[in-house]
Amino acid sequence: MTLAAFITRSRREQEDWKYTDLEALLASTNKTFNLDTGFRRYDEDGDNRAYLLFLNGVWQSARSRFGSVPSCILMGDLESGYQLTLGEQTCLVAQPIEMVFETDSNAPAEIALKLSIDIGKNGRLTLLENHLPSNTITTIETDITLQSRAKFVHGKILASGTHLALHEVRVASGGYYNNFSLLRGGHPARNEINVTLEGEEAQAALNGIMLLRGSDHADTTTRITHQAPNCASRQVYKTVLDGKARGVFQGKITVAPHAQKSDGYQMSRALLLSDQAEMDARPELEIYADDVKCSHGSAIGALDEDAMFYLRARGLNETQARALLIESFVAETLDNVQVEAWRDIFRREIGEWAQ
Amino acid sequence: MLTIKNLHASIGGKEILKGIDLSIPAGQVHAIMGPNGSGKSTLSYILSDRAGYDVTEGSVTFKGRDLLSLNTEERAAAGVFLAMQYPVEIPGVSNMVFLKTALNAIRASRGQSPLDAMQTLKLLRGKASAIGLSEDMLKRAVNVGFSGGEKKRNEILQMAVLEPSLCILDETDSGLDIDALKIVADGVNALRSPERSMLVITHYQRLLDYIKPDAVHVLAYGKIRRSGGAELAHELEEKGYTDFVNEAA
Ligand SMILES: Nc1ncnc2c1ncn2[C@@H]1O[C@H](COP(=O)(O)OP(=O)(O)O)[C@@H](O)[C@H]1O
Ligand SMILES: [Mg+2]
Numbered sequence: 323m324t325l326a327a328f329i330t331r332s333r334r335e336q337e338d339w340k341y342t343d344l345e346a347l348l349a350s351t352n353k354t355f356n357l358d359t360g361f362r363r364y365d366e367d368g369d370n371r372a373y374l375l376f377l378n379g380v381w382q383s384a385r386s387r388f389g390s391v392p393s394c395i396l397m398g399d400l401e402s403g404y405q406l407t408l409g410e411q412t413c414l415v416a417q418p419i420e421m422v423f424e425t426d427s428n429a430p431a432e433i434a435l436k437l438s439i440d441i442g443k444n445g446r447l448t449l450l451e452n453h454l455p456s457n458t459i460t461t462i463e464t465d466i467t468l469q470s471r472a473k474f475v476h477g478k479i480l481a482s483g484t485h486l487a488l489h490e491v492r493v494a495s496g497g498y499y500n501n502f503s504l505l506r507g508g509h510p511a512r513n514e515i516n517v518t519l520e521g522e523e524a525q526a527a528l529n530g531i532m533l534l535r536g537s538d539h540a541d542t543t544t545r546i547t548h549q550a551p552n553c554a555s556r557q558v559y560k561t562v563l564d565g566k567a568r569g570v571f572q573g574k575i576t577v578a579p580h581a582q583k584s585d586g587y588q589m590s591r592a593l594l595l596s597d598q599a600e601m602d603a604r605p606e607l608e609i610y611a612d613d614v615k616c617s618h619g620s621a622i623g624a625l626d627e628d629a630m631f632y633l634r635a636r637g638l639n640e641t642q643a644r645a646l647l648i649e650s651f652v653a654e655t656l657d658n659v660q661v662e663a664w665r666d667i668f669r670r671e672i673g674e675w676a677q
Numbered sequence: 678m679l680t681i682k683n684l685h686a687s688i689g690g691k692e693i694l695k696g697i698d699l700s701i702p703a704g705q706v707h708a709i710m711g712p713n714g715s716g717k718s719t720l721s722y723i724l725s726d727r728a729g730y731d732v733t734e735g736s737v738t739f740k741g742r743d744l745l746s747l748n749t750e751e752r753a754a755a756g757v758f759l760a761m762q763y764p765v766e767i768p769g770v771s772n773m774v775f776l777k778t779a780l781n782a783i784r785a786s787r788g789q790s791p792l793d794a795m796q797t798l799k800l801l802r803g804k805a806s807a808i809g810l811s812e813d814m815l816k817r818a819v820n821v822g823f824s825g826g827e828k829k830r831n832e833i834l835q836m837a838v839l840e841p842s843l844c845i846l847d848e849t850d851s852g853l854d855i856d857a858l859k860i861v862a863d864g865v866n867a868l869r870s871p872e873r874s875m876l877v878i879t880h881y882q883r884l885l886d887y888i889k890p891d892a893v894h895v896l897a898y899g900k901i902r903r904s905g906g907a908e909l910a911h912e913l914e915e916k917g918y919t920d921f922v923n924e925a926a
Pocket of ligand 2: 717718719847
């Protein structure tokens with residue numbers, strides 16, 4: 323989906339874009355980002371991470387590193403879209419794959435990415451999208467299909483920039499979709515994740531952290547549809563806001579008439595570090611079945627003064643004390659990250675942001 | 678070490694401390710006793726520059742410096758440590774990370790290089806076992822799920838690690854059984870030194886059986902009503918604070 327298509331959508335579905343006025347935000351964006359801070363840093367660690375490098379939206383097979391991942395894992399091109407297909411019983415968990423999206427001075431003003439991921443029966447995939455700082459407007463449309471009992475652990479780091487993402491995820495019976503997204507800014511960023519739990523006992527866990535400051539605007543919008551009985555979904559989102567940043571969380575859980583024994587949980591918490599920052603949270607439940615367990619909540623708070631005093635009385639300056647309390651605030655969500663190596667990456671990103 | 682002169686302080690415009698004079702020489706342990714609500718915690722917060730607690734008159738000199746001109750972390754760096762009456766819980770941050778961050782912040786202020794993970798671990802293990810805290814408590818989130826006694830021991834552990842020159846202990850004995858009290862007192866006594874002063878705030882005389890003070894002061898209604906030696910604590914134990922309440926009224 324191109325930028326133009328996103329704009330058309332935002333005009334058509336005004337209620338869904340109530341807190342993110344896309345056209346106004348795009349018109350007011352004039353920030354440029356330092357492109358020279360990113361992936362290489364991880365690369366130096368001497369670890370054996372497999373990664374697929376995309377430069378200006380074009381996959382660079384020769385500059386990618388495959389490890390034990392077969393190089394035919396990815397097909398397609400920027401124009402027609404990329405496909406990642408995993409056959410039945412194929413397991414790529416031992417070697418998590420990283421997709422690194424980088425832009426340079428030759429990048430066009432806009433890049434529209436299309437990605438489709440199909441995981442066969444009992445297949446297992448672990449994939450991290452790493453979107454480096456960019457001055458290009460990136461749109462990314464991702465279609466994900468999990469066949470029965472397939473499992474997909476899907477991570478995402480967005481450094482900064484204008485980024486519009488739409489995920490359509492379909493999970494067959496016994497399948498499990500796990501998403502963790504770290505948004506470190508946005509001018510604006512919109513991360514939309516739609517999950518349909520199509521088969522019995524399908525599960526989804528969506529977790530995310532948004533770290534926003536200055537004039538950042540980031541929006542996480544999730545829609546989970548329980549379409550079959552005995553499905554479960556869990557969502558925990560944490561947002562830290564400083565400066566004049568604005569955060570949006572919209573989460574909707576729909577339970578179809580026959581989806582009995584559905585179990586849905588959704589929580590959004592925000593930490594406001596400045597009184598000029600703003601958080602809009604809109605949880606929604608739409609339940610058409612009668613035997614379900616669904617709950618949601620949202621909370622917005624400030625830094626705990628007692629904790630700040632405690633830490634400063636131990637010698638931490640305000641910045642250090644705040645960084646530790648931010649770490650404390652997001653810790654619950656980080657615990658839900660399934661890949662230990664990612665947890666370290668996320669922790670480092672968060673620590674850097676908080677300094 | 679510490680000289681407090683005619684200190685007046687208020688909370689939200691209400692005067693709580695009404696002219697405190699107190700001087701603690703280096704190496705000495707002074708106790709402050711007093712009824713609930715007399716201003717003991719207020720004094721400890723004033724010495725640590727807690728927001729909402731305002732000095733309206735008087736002066737505090739610490740190691741020759743004007744303490745009141747420093748903010749909370751600058752006072753910590755200068756060597757003031759307050760073991761809090763109500764230690765704060767910080768979920769999701771391990772005690773180890775907290776202690777390491779604090780230690781390296783204090784070390785940096787002293788011009789010392791930071792300790793690395795291994796050095797810190799070694800130091801913390803040693804100090805923790807001396808105060809009877811298991812290694813497991815170092816890994817757990819700061820004060821989360823700690824019993825009252827464990828929280829107080831954790832305060833003493835921080836004190837032992839940061840090596841301050843003025844230790845203020847605010848009701849460190851409250852909520853402790855006799856065994857925990859002895860462990861805490863041992864920990865405190867181990868830190869006594871000619872270069873270190875202590876201000877031990879307590880409601881009960883019991884703690885002072887284990888931490889022998891050089892002087893005892895009675896704080897009631899915002900003022901020090903009486904000062905004396907260790908024997909004053911015993912007298913208070915027998916008579917209670919009624920005399921001072923009458924005196925103030
Ligand atoms: N945050 C506060 N706001 C208003 N009054 C307070 C506050 N904290 C303490 N006080 C009052 O200040 C007085 C002294 O309290 P405190 O210093 O805690 O006494 P102590 O520690 O001796 O029990 C009490 O009358 C108490 O009610
Ligand atoms: Mg008190």
